Amino acid sequence: MNGHATCILIGVVALTTPASSEPPQARAIWTSIHELGDPPPTVTGHVVVDGRIVGGMNAQGDFLVDDWQRTQSGYGPATWTEVMGGPSPMVDAAGGTHQDDGYSIVFGGRTGLVVFDETWILSDGEWTISNATGPSARHLHAMASSEDGIYMHGGLGAADQFGNWIPLEDIFWKFDGNAWQPLDQLGGLPGRWDHAMVALPSGDLILHGGRMGDPDDPVDLQDTWLYNGLGWSILSTEGGPGGPSVALMYDDVVDAVVASNGAETWILNESTWYRIQTDPSGSGDPAPGFRFDSESGGVAFAGPSSFDGGRILTLVNRPSNDCDEDGIDDDIQIAQGASDCDHDGVLDVCEIAAGAVDCDGNGVPDACQVAPTYTNGSEAFQVRYGWTAPYHDQMAISRFTVVPGGESIGTVWYPFSPVGSARPDLMRLGIWLDTGSGFIEDATLIREIPLQIPRSSTQWARFDFDETVIGPAGTRFFVGIASRRNSPGAPCVSVYVRRNASAPNGGDAGWVGVSSGIFDFDDMSLATGSNHFITNLIAFDAPWENSVATIQMRVGPESPLDADGDFALDDCGTCPGDADGDGIVGGSDLGILFLEWGPCVDCVSDLDGNGQVDGADLGGLFLAWGPCP
Known part of the structure; x- marks a missing residue:
């Protein structure tokens, strides 16, 4: 038995780790x-x-x-x-x-x-x-x-x-x-x-x-x-x-x-x-x-x-981050107001420098501006479950709460990264309603959808399906993806721990599960096999203040600014913040933003596309202040 390699394989996402007064182990x-x-x-x-x-x-x-x-x-x-x-x-x-x-x-x-x-x-x-x-x-x-x-x-x-x-x-x-x-x-x-x-x-x-x-x-x-x-x-x-x-x-x-x-x-x-x-x-x-x-x-x-x-x-290990190499830890800069639009603990300027798309040059990664309604921040660290026989059916599940404008969904994005040649033979997506307990084992199935298996590994595999009504704002629901491999060498379930509970409309809990049979979506407390279990990621102690443990998953409807769902603006010729279309981001645009302040679907002042006009949009407007490029 090896407590670090047999039951759980734990790795750390590669982040810049500069010299620090404390050793990396202390983090x-x-x-x-x-x-x-x-x-x-x-x-x-x-x-x-x-x-x-x-x-x-x-x-x-x-x-x-x-x-x-x-x-x-x-x-x-x-x-x-x-x-x-x-x-x-x-x-x-x-x-x-x-x-x-x-x-x-x-x-x-x-x-x-x-x-x-x-x-x-x-x-x-x-x-x-x-x-x-x-x-x-x-x-x-x-x-x-x-x-x-x-x-x-x-x-x-x-x-x-x-x-x-x-x-x-x-x-x-x-x-x-x-x-x-x-x-x-x-x-x-x-x-x-x-x-x-x-x-x-x-x-x-x-x-x-x-x-x-x-x-x-x-x-x-x-x-x-x-x-x-x-x-x-x-x-x-x-x-x-x-x-x-x-x-x-x-x-x-x-x-x-x-x-x-x-x-x-x-x-x-x-x-x-x-x-x-x-x-x-x-x-x-x-x-x-x-x-x-x-x-x-x-x-x-x-x-x-x-x-x-x-x-x-x-x-x-939790690496120390100073991605802009200014001698100040990124966590401190973010706490003092530096921009971190996806709440992943990495400065936006660093993500853009590392290759994140910012086609309109406003200093905000496009992925934030066009994010679907329900999205978890980028990973802080990764935990991979990799089981062999007899555990062939594996699940990753996130719980969300409906927000205004997000009463129905039709797209799910999910990281697809099977280890080696261990591609799944079958993938299914389930959507459940919370019955009040907050646990997937008690949830009621809304819909089960067979999925087309991606041809290769990708950071975000996109799965489209007929628009499915969840319920009014405040309704809690679950989205889960099951991956099954019939031959030896089960696929891996990758679990990403989201950094900050304030990430807009992010999942608030997560589960992983394995079964030697097939999970019964109609009754998630059962599986058509002899051995199965589901573990709530609440078991993963929140490693940072205000952090939660949940599956890395994004759930639509998608942003109107990103019809193809590639997390980049479809039209970089637009001028975010220019609400009145006069070619200048100025006082009149600021007035429109304040008029649209609060929950607001498809509003021109909702620059990050999260269904709400708030401080992040105000910051984006000031970044774009002046003549449009």
């Missing part, structure tokens, strides 16, 4: 996916090894007796199942996975005041208890997996006769698959507990945070240490989440050490910590059930009762 974002099967219960104090949740305590204070295993077949969606057996019920144990030798271990933990010194080994899906001896009983210790073994550091020992936890003297150990070996504590690293440790690709270890001193009145630690096989040296005395309940991993997607306590996430770049801009919970509250999987780098996320168990999260 990483969290994203998550819900998977098949009943999710594990909300737990804290558990261990995650090789995709398996071991031990822990649920929200009612009961110990978990059985494990929860995340399994995956080929490239299909992963499934959670409850697995019998394993280590004794406990909390505050630690574990690791030795990938080369194919085994995982869990050591220690406690139940009440009883602290364990057992070494449990997981190999080929079966647990056995090892005869290896050495480390004393402990809990709240840290473990990390390296090429030459699994390392263990620190923790608290058993309680004394008064019930007080005893700090340990035998601090540092390594397990080689058969036996434990004590290691010298060189370099002055003090003992501690409730900290975290992780191995780098080089085999060196990073240790961070935790507590030390009197367990009844502990001191929270913020320091970070490096072990190079010979001894410990301090990297940093500050930064990172620090303190107790910290999880560490080395993430190959962002190529950095990641630390999180469920409320804050930090990236270690050389010896400096940088806090990334999103947290895994989305709430800012601590999550003591936050654990990194020892094998994959995925995260089993539980914690407070407000979070569902069984969430798998992964990090995605």
